[in-house]
Amino acid sequence: xxxxxxxxxLQVAALRLALRPDLGGCIAGLWHVGLPVLRSSDxxxxxxxxxSGCYPLLPYxxxxxxxxxxxxxxxxxxxxxxxxxxxxxxxxxxxRGWDVVEQSERAAVLRLTHAGDxxxxxxxxxxxxxxxxxxxxxxxLAFTNTADRPAPVGLGWHPxxxxxxxxxxxxxxxxxxxxxxxxxxxxxxVAQQGIDADVxxxxxxxxxxxxxxxxHIRDESLALRLTSSLRYLVVFTPQxxxxxxxxxxxxVSNAINMDDPIALGLRSLAPGESKTADMKLEIADVH
Numbered sequence: 006x007x008x009x010x011x012x013x014x015l016q017v018a019a020l021r022l023a024l025r026p027d028l029g030g031c032i033a034g035l036w037h038v039g040l041p042v043l044r045s046s047d048x049x050x051x052x053x054x055x056x057s058g059c060y061p062l063l064p065y066x067x068x069x070x071x072x073x074x075x076x077x078x079x080x081x082x083x084x085x086x087x088x089x090x091x092x093x094x095x096x097x098x099x100x101r102g103w104d105v106v107e108q109s110e111r112a113a114v115l116r117l118t119h120a121g122d123x124x125x126x127x128x129x130x131x132x133x134x135x136x137x138x139x140x141x142x143x144x145x146l147a148f149t150n151t152a153d154r155p156a157p158v159g160l161g162w163h164p165x166x167x168x169x170x171x172x173x174x175x176x177x178x179x180x181x182x183x184x185x186x187x188x189x190x191x192x193x194x195v196a197q198q199g200i201d202a203d204v205x206x207x208x209x210x211x212x213x214x215x216x217x218x219x220x221h222i223r224d225e226s227l228a229l230r231l232t233s234s235l236r237y238l239v240v241f242t243p244q245x246x247x248x249x250x251x252x253x254x255x256x257v258s259n260a261i262n263m264d265d266p267i268a269l270g271l272r273s274l275a276p277g278e279s280k281t282a283d284m285k286l287e288i289a290d291v292h
Contacts, residue, residue: 012048013105013113018139020288023047029054030061030103030115030133032164035142037288040226044165044248060099062161063131063148065271067212067239067258068092070190074261076157084124092189092259095163097125103133112136118151127156141287148281150274157261158272160282161235161254168247169224172204176238179215182257191258200240204249207242212258220251223291230287237270253284 012033013024023033023045031054034045043058054060072083072093087094098117107114114134121128127150134145150156166172181197184190189210197213216238222229233253241250256270263269272280 011105013108014048015111015113015135015137017111017137020137020139020142022135022137022142024113024115024135025051025054025057026103026105026115028052028057029099029101030117031057031099032059032135034058035286037227037290041167042227042229042286042288044167054099057165059162059164060095061131061133061146062163062252062254063096063098063146063159064125064127064129064157065096065159065261066161066237066252066254066256068094068190070188070259070262074157076261077155081126082123086124093124096159098131099163106132111138121152127152127154129156129158140289141285143283143285146282147279148274149279150276153276155273155275157266158274158280159254159256159260159270160280161237161239161252162233162284163250163252164231164286165248165250166222166229168204168249169226172222172224172249174200174202174204174207174240174251175221175223176200176213176240176251177215177217178213178238179217180213182212182214184211184258204242205244207240207249208244209240209242211240212254213238213240214257216253222251226291228289228291230285230289232285232287234281234283253282255282 015022021036033048033051035042083093103115103117117131136143182191220231235253239252260266260269260271
């Protein structure tokens with residue numbers, strides 16, 4: 006049964022998780038013995054999913070160029086949803102209220118029903134399942150096309166990690182999509198021999214291919230191991246912000262407007278067909 010979308014908290018041993026279903030089904034905070042694992046806020050104080058620790062990306066990741074695309078011979082438009090950005094960004098799931106459909110001490114299930122509108126023309130239903138254990142958070146996303154026609158679908162998550170003095174990334178990758186500086190859209194794929202550096206030395210806002218094995222995220226306090234069923238990764242390391250992002254996604258940014266969207270990870274779902282994705286974040290104290 007659907008329950009009102011008030012904040013949800015789960016705690017297992019040293020880990021505490023706070024969710025805001027009404028703010029895009031987002032993670033308000035995740036703490037390990039009181040230390041933020043993700044960028045974290047008290048659930049009641051959070052005012053926007055954009056300021057949260059993590060939010061879901063659906064039915065696409067990153068940008069739809071200039072808020073328009075063609076699908077199966079038909080032209081579609083989307084709406085502005087990210088300040089004055091000329092593109093629509095991160096889909097609709099992060100800006101809609103989700104319902105709490107199940108909750109226990111260790112798990113919660115949130116559901117979003119989208120009828121199709123000016124922001125995204127295809128109807129769908131999505132569920133996020135959050136499961137907390139003593140040393141890990143697992144999130145599962147199940148997406149079903151409820152439209153009467155095939156629909157383009159991409160999934161992902163947008164975790165924000167607090168930048169600390171010795172924040173470091175080690176990620177096995179094979180390729181990087183470089184973007185045009187003015188449009189912020191990917192233009193070419195180049196070889197990338199992984200990432201292994203302190204976050205302070207990185208300046209990325211790009212999508213990567215060939216992600217294999219876990220992404221290792223480490224600082225002076227925590228050692229994190231991020232894995233996912235999704236094989237693309239967006240890495241965002243702004244020099245002027247107190248956070249950085251390592252985002253498992255299913256497709257290249259703006260794939261829907263590129264020559265072969267399916268080859269770049271986008272999926273075409275028939276009416277009634279579903280797609281799932283998983284993300285796991287394992288947390289250990291380095292002391």
